[in-house]
Amino acid sequence: MPLVAGVDSSTQSCKIVVRDAETGELVRSGSAPHPEGTEVHPDVWWSALQDAAAAAGGLDDVAALAVGGQQHGMVCLEESGAVVRPALLWNDTRSAAAAADLVEELGRDVWAEATGSVPVASFTVTKLRWLAEHEPESAARTAGVCLPHDWLTWRLSGGDAAAGSPSGGVTGLDALVTDRSDASGTGYWSPAAGDYRPDLLERALGRADVVLPRVLGPVDEAGRTPAGALLAPGCGDNAGAALGLSAAPGDVVVSIGTSGVVSAVVDAPTADASGLVAGFADATGRYLPLACTLNAARVLMATARLLGVDVEALSKLALEAPSGVGGLVLVPYLEGERTPDRPGAHGVVHGLTLTTAEPSYLARAAVEGLLCGLADGLDALRAQGVPVERVLLVGGGARSEAVRRLAPVVLGHPVLVPEPGEYVADGAARQAAWVLAGGGAPPVWDVAGTVAYDAAADPAVRARYAEVRDLTER
Ligand SMILES: Nc1ncnc2c1ncn2[C@@H]1O[C@H](COP(=O)(O)OP(=O)(O)O)[C@@H](O)[C@H]1O
Ligand SMILES: O=C(CO)[C@@H](O)[C@H](O)COP(=O)(O)O
Numbered sequence: 001m002p003l004v005a006g007v008d009s010s011t012q013s014c015k016i017v018v019r020d021a022e023t024g025e026l027v028r029s030g031s032a033p034h035p036e037g038t039e040v041h042p043d044v045w046w047s048a049l050q051d052a053a054a055a056a057g058g059l060d061d062v063a064a065l066a067v068g069g070q071q072h073g074m075v076c077l078e079e080s081g082a083v084v085r086p087a088l089l090w091n092d093t094r095s096a097a098a099a100a101d102l103v104e105e106l107g108r109d110v111w112a113e114a115t116g117s118v119p120v121a122s123f124t125v126t127k128l129r130w131l132a133e134h135e136p137e138s139a140a141r142t143a144g145v146c147l148p149h150d151w152l153t154w155r156l157s158g159g160d161a162a163a164g165s166p167s168g169g170v171t172g173l174d175a176l177v178t179d180r181s182d183a184s185g186t187g188y189w190s191p192a193a194g195d196y197r198p199d200l201l202e203r204a205l206g207r208a209d210v211v212l213p214r215v216l217g218p219v220d221e222a223g224r225t226p227a228g229a230l231l232a233p234g235c236g237d238n239a240g241a242a243l244g245l246s247a248a249p250g251d252v253v254v255s256i257g258t259s260g261v262v263s264a265v266v267d268a269p270t271a272d273a274s275g276l277v278a279g280f281a282d283a284t285g286r287y288l289p290l291a292c293t294l295n296a297a298r299v300l301m302a303t304a305r306l307l308g309v310d311v312e313a314l315s316k317l318a319l320e321a322p323s324g325v326g327g328l329v330l331v332p333y334l335e336g337e338r339t340p341d342r343p344g345a346h347g348v349v350h351g352l353t354l355t356t357a358e359p360s361y362l363a364r365a366a367v368e369g370l371l372c373g374l375a376d377g378l379d380a381l382r383a384q385g386v387p388v389e390r391v392l393l394v395g396g397g398a399r400s401e402a403v404r405r406l407a408p409v410v411l412g413h414p415v416l417v418p419e420p421g422e423y424v425a426d427g428a429a430r431q432a433a434w435v436l437a438g439g440g441a442p443p444v445w446d447v448a449g450t451v452a453y454d455a456a457a458d459p460a461v462r463a464r465y466a467e468v469r470d471l472t473e474r
Contacts, residue, residue: 006429024445030055116279
């Protein structure tokens with residue numbers, strides 16, 4: 001029984017699972033934190049990966065591994081492989097004006113047609129435009145551009161970012177690889193055509209003569225580690241979660257991590273010119289339309305902090321207040337917002353009265369506000385023709401009982417909550433097992449202990465939220 005490992009290098013931490021390649025049984029796991037901030041040097045991800053691997057008992061005995069990671073982050077590399085500047089993450093909104101310019105220049109329809117998505121500040125293409133405009137010297141030194149999971153896969157294959165180190169030449173920039181799912185979040189790769197769009201790269205950066213990672217198919221080999229383990233292509237974290245959950249058409253995955261994501265695996269590419277749904281690719285050769293908010297689990301953390309409690313107590317408080325919270329609404333745009341595209345927005349609490357000025361009311365307003373943003377995402381997916389049969393709730397925020405119990409009320413659909421786990425890392429491990437075994441489909445692994453939550457929908461919650469949401473600035 002060979003072992004495989006899956007890595008989730010996410011916004012807040014690096015998580016690793018080691019599983020039996022055939023049965024999927026969890027053998028060991030470990031994690032290590034990432035620092036706060038929306039600008040992070042990739043070396044930090046590398047050392048967190050080492051720490052997480054050590055916490056998981058090491059990776060020496062795994063036959064194959066794959067890296068799933070936070071999407072979109074701009075990693076610029078010099079010719080030598082050295083990192084040009086700290087990476088700008090998906091939740092860094094400094095490129096909002098660049099995004100608006102790029103959309104203005106070509107039009108929403110052209111972007112949607114070309115890449116499946118209308119770029120917002122999260123997308124790599126807008127970060128490259130920002131770099132060209134604000135740090136031309138860094139832009140000029142950039143010889144290659146990749147994403148967080150690409151960079152970690154490259155490091156695992158012996159790619160050495162320490163310029164001038166004796167091992168620096170083991171694998172150069174031309175050894176960079178990525179996969180369809182993460183390439184589809186760059187803004188310069190077409191999921192429908194399966195090709196890069198150098199014209200869009202050039203439009204953003206001012207030149208197209210940079211090395212981009214080779215885009216691998218779902219079961220292509222990405223190389224080997226120096227210890228001999230097979231490397232699978234890896235994937236963006238949302239495609240990883242879909243694979244870890246064995247999501248099939250009809251399943252919608254709602255993930256409440258740092259980001260709030262509503263996504264689904266479908267057979268044909270989407271192109272939503274409204275920009276609400278990003279038309280990404282998945283990790284199995286299909287597609288992954290996705291609506292993503294900047295504000296999710298940390299809204300609960302921030303509200304708990306305001307109330308001087310922890311997230312468990314916040315959950316208990318939220319369940320003490322009535323549905324709709326007497327008109328108290330919390331619009332959770334604490335980091336600006338991406339869906340809807342309001343990068344300059346702030347969070348808003350609206351509807352304070354002597355009755356609603358209660359800790360339990362604020363707690364429930366936070367949970368309802370977070371879920372209303374996701375319900376808007378679910379509607380946007382439906383509008384793209386995505387079938388909604390099962391809704392699966394995952395991510396750190398899905399550990400909250402209040403989130404689980406209020407989700408059906410706000411989403412207007414029952415939810416299934418799989419046993420708390422690391423589904424992105426599981427998806428990466430499953431991909432590694434697939435590449436190891438070969439064949440037309442990933443190995444069948446069970447998803448353990450799913451619990452169903454159902455409750456009557458309360459459409460008034462969303463109606464009141466929509467009134468206040470539309471008072472927020474862009
Ligand atoms: N019981 C809980 N209730 C609410 N939030 C929780 C709970 N447990 C963990 N979280 C939150 O989940 C988040 C981490 O979720 P995760 O899916 O690992 O995020 P990411 O993948 O973006 O790093 C943290 O913000 C943490 O506070
Ligand atoms: O930007 C997106 C998807 O488009 C985010 O989903 C990031 O991929 C970060 O994910 P988490 O760290 O929240 O899992």
